[in-house]
Amino acid sequence: MTRDDRRGSIKLEWVTQRFALPREGREFTAVQDVSFDVGSGEFVSIVGPSGCGKSTLLSLVAGLAPVTEGRISLDGQPVDGVNPRLGFVFQRDAIFPWKTVAQNVGLPLLFRGIDAGAARPRVAEWIARIGLTGFEGYHPHQLSGGMRKRVALAMTMVYDPEIVLMDEPFGALDVQTRNLMENDLLEIWAQLRRTVVFVTHDLEEAIALSDRIVVMSASPGRVKAIYPITLPRPRSVTEIRFHPDFGRLYETIWKDLKDEVRIGYERTRKGLVG
Amino acid sequence: MATSGPEKVSWVRIRLWRAVLLGAFLLLWEMATRRGWVDPFFVSQPTVLAAQIFDWIRTGFILRHLFVTMQETIIGFLLGTLLGVAVGFTFARWQTLAHIFDPLMVALNAMPRVVLAPLFILWFGLGLLSKVVMVVSLVFFVVFFSTYTGIREVDRDLVNNARILGANPRHMIRHVLLPSALTWIFSSLRTSVGFALIGAVVGEYLGSHEGMGYVISYAESMFNATGVLAGLLVLMAAVIAIDVALKRLDARFSYWKPVPK
Numbered sequence: 001m002t003r004d005d006r007r008g009s010i011k012l013e014w015v016t017q018r019f020a021l022p023r024e025g026r027e028f029t030a031v032q033d034v035s036f037d038v039g040s041g042e043f044v045s046i047v048g049p050s051g052c053g054k055s056t057l058l059s060l061v062a063g064l065a066p067v068t069e070g071r072i073s074l075d076g077q078p079v080d081g082v083n084p085r086l087g088f089v090f091q092r093d094a095i096f097p098w099k100t101v102a103q104n105v106g107l108p109l110l111f112r113g114i115d116a117g118a119a120r121p122r123v124a125e126w127i128a129r130i131g132l133t134g135f136e137g138y139h140p141h142q143l144s145g146g147m148r149k150r151v152a153l154a155m156t157m158v159y160d161p162e163i164v165l166m167d168e169p170f171g172a173l174d175v176q177t178r179n180l181m182e183n184d185l186l187e188i189w190a191q192l193r194r195t196v197v198f199v200t201h202d203l204e205e206a207i208a209l210s211d212r213i214v215v216m217s218a219s220p221g222r223v224k225a226i227y228p229i230t231l232p233r234p235r236s237v238t239e240i241r242f243h244p245d246f247g248r249l250y251e252t253i254w255k256d257l258k259d260e261v262r263i264g265y266e267r268t269r270k271g272l273v274g
Numbered sequence: 275m276a277t278s279g280p281e282k283v284s285w286v287r288i289r290l291w292r293a294v295l296l297g298a299f300l301l302l303w304e305m306a307t308r309r310g311w312v313d314p315f316f317v318s319q320p321t322v323l324a325a326q327i328f329d330w331i332r333t334g335f336i337l338r339h340l341f342v343t344m345q346e347t348i349i350g351f352l353l354g355t356l357l358g359v360a361v362g363f364t365f366a367r368w369q370t371l372a373h374i375f376d377p378l379m380v381a382l383n384a385m386p387r388v389v390l391a392p393l394f395i396l397w398f399g400l401g402l403l404s405k406v407v408m409v410v411s412l413v414f415f416v417v418f419f420s421t422y423t424g425i426r427e428v429d430r431d432l433v434n435n436a437r438i439l440g441a442n443p444r445h446m447i448r449h450v451l452l453p454s455a456l457t458w459i460f461s462s463l464r465t466s467v468g469f470a471l472i473g474a475v476v477g478e479y480l481g482s483h484e485g486m487g488y489v490i491s492y493a494e495s496m497f498n499a500t501g502v503l504a505g506l507l508v509l510m511a512a513v514i515a516i517d518v519a520l521k522r523l524d525a526r527f528s529y530w531k532p533v534p535k
Contacts, residue, residue: 064434082437094435098453098530107449111440139530155439 007075008085008162008195010038010061015070017056029220030056033070036214036223041193045206047257048216048224049264054199055091057221058165061197062088074163084112087161089169093148095140095155101127102136104151108159126154130184146177150184157188163195171200182209182237190234203257207249208237215256218264225256318500326504336508342485343474344512346402350409351470357410358417359459363451365418366425383415388476395481405477405485412469420462424455464520471513486512 015034018027031053038044046054060067061074063082072079074086095104105126109119127133130150140148149169156164170178186209189196200206206213210229217224231243240246300320307314314322330336365372391408398404428451436450478487486509493501 059434062438064437084440086438088435088438090431090435092431094429094431096432096449096453098456099449107436108439111436111442111445141530159440 008040009075010163010195010197011071011073011076012036012057012061013071013073015057015060015072016068017053017060017065018068031060031216032220032222034216034221034223035070036226038195038197041195043189043196043198043209043211044214045198045200045210045212046214046216047200047203047206047253048221049218049257049261050201051219051264051268052216052260053219053221054201054216055167058088058167058197058199061163062086062165085162087156087159087164089152089156089164089166091168091171093140093145093152095148095151097140100137100139101132101143101151104140105154105158108155112159122158126158129188130154144177146173146181149173149181153181153185153188157192160192161194163197166196166198168200169198170205171202178205179238185209186235186237203250203253204241205237207231207246207253208235208240213253215253216260218260218267224260225253227253314499315497316499318503322500323504323507326500327507330504330508336489339484339486339489340508340512342402343471343478343487343509346405346409346474346477346485347467347470349402350406350473351413351467353406354410354413354470355417355459355466358414359421359455361414362418362421363425363455366422366451366455372422379415379418383419387411387473391477391480394477400481400483405474405482408477409470409473412473413466416462416466416469417459420458421455424458425451427458428454460524463524464517467516467520468513471509471516475509 013035016032017030019030021028034057036044046057048054056065059065061072061079063079063086067079074083096107099107102123106116106119106123109122110116124133127136130153132147132150132154135143135147140151143151152169170181173181182205198206198209203213207229213227213229215224215227216222227249229249231240231245231249303317304320306312307317307319327336365375387408390411391404394404394407394411398407432450432454433446436446441449474485475487475490478485479491480487482488482491486505490502490505490509493499493505
């Protein structure tokens with residue numbers, strides 16, 4: 001690895017995010033007093049009930065919105081706007097429908113002013129890596145959901161970000177495709193060792209992938225507990241589930257999570273969550 | 275779509291039925307006027323109409339007028355589209371501007387342009403310019419609203435993704451906002467072309483010395499039902515031809531579709 005290995009750390013200190021609800025004339029607190037660190041090259045998942053502010057937290061780290069209170073810093077530098085060292089894989093595939101697979105994957109390089117000649121081999125490499133060689137000229141609507149997700153992943157990885165934020169990236173995929181993609185992600189992560197913050201509501205997915213899991217409470221989202229996942233690596237998401245520790249970990253974390261899920265569900269049902 | 279319905283659609287049968295109905299209608303019309311059930315002075319006659327149109331084409335009379343109308347339509351359409359895209363884009367980017375001018379745009383759009391035509395003729399004369407202004411006044415609003423919506427409605431995730439991927443404002447316009455708006459503009463294209471032709475014809479109808487509107491208006495002033503109907507038929511054919519051409523164009527340009535969510 002050619003790069004300084006300490007880069008790509010994240011620190012959240014007492015992060016609170018409030019949104020104004022003008023129609024109801026009050027404020028909605030999405031996350032409250034959230035503090036945790038993510039080390040360089042670490043794979044951390046955030047789990048919590050729907051509406052607990054997991055996605056909000058990610059967009060704050062990405063610098064898409066300013067923090068109401070508290071501080072987020074990347075390698076000691078406070079987040080101030082969108083950081084080009086960072087990658088984001090969205091929940092819905094936010095790839096550009098009017099561009100082909102190759103154009104999509106090459107877009108961040110184009111944005112960075114890298115000339116077409118230098119970009120081409122990198123684009124080809126990533127297209128090969130996600131197994132879409134031969135589909136370069138296809139438009140997104142011609143691809144399956146899994147293929148589109150791969151394009152989104154390649155688009156993020158092609159510019160080699162130090163931190164990759166993922167917001168329930170595989171939520172919309174069927175279980176088989178999802179497991180394949182999770183394994184691909186682990187493989188890429190093992191090779192490149194970039195910091196990953198992965199938001200999901202699926203505890204099994206979180207355990208199978210992560211080094212640590214941050215459990216959030218129902219809204220307003222607070223950190224309820226943080227669990228280290230000591231399962232051996234390299235892992236295969238389909239096989240790691242049979243590891244004797246997996247069930248134990250699942251049970252422990254689920255005990256924490258289930259109350260929050262219930263509270264979150266009740267609130268959503270009553271329409272209290274914005 | 276056609277095959278997913280509860281009933282299978284047979285296009286051969288549909289075409290056959292269309293031909294039969296049209297034939298029956300023409301036959302009834304011809305018979306009614308020949309037998310004296312209705313006076314051909316008021317409703318003309320299919321055979322007379324056909325002869326009139328044929329004669330117009332043979333002498334080149336109608337081509338000259340059709341050319342004038344098309345010229346006004348095309349110039350007005352291009353100007354209106356250009357202006358609509360430019361203003362729509364500006365307003366979508368600078369919300370304050372949009373809010374300031376919102377009542378004005380709504381009011382202007384609510385104004386019946388047909389009634390404005392005599393004023394345009396008064397201001398810009400009997401020639402090409404007044405018709406072009408008329409066409410622009412119709413096309414502009416259709417294109418303006420679709421451009422504005424297209425840019426406002428652009429997928430937030432796409433904008434955020436582009437920001438994270440490192441897009442500068444110029445990139446954002448070129449790679450995200452314009453392509454997104456283009457779909458809306460294209461979807462309104464057929465409407466705005468129709469409006470353009472209507473604008474030109476109405477303008478000519480109310481004050482001109484050439485063009486299809488003039489031909490119809492002149493025939494009307496002579497109580498010549500055949501002339502009016504023949505003029506309308508020629509216009510109809512022109513609109514259908516344009517529509518078919520646009521459909522082909524649309525199919526060529528929409529090489530991509532929005533991804534299902």
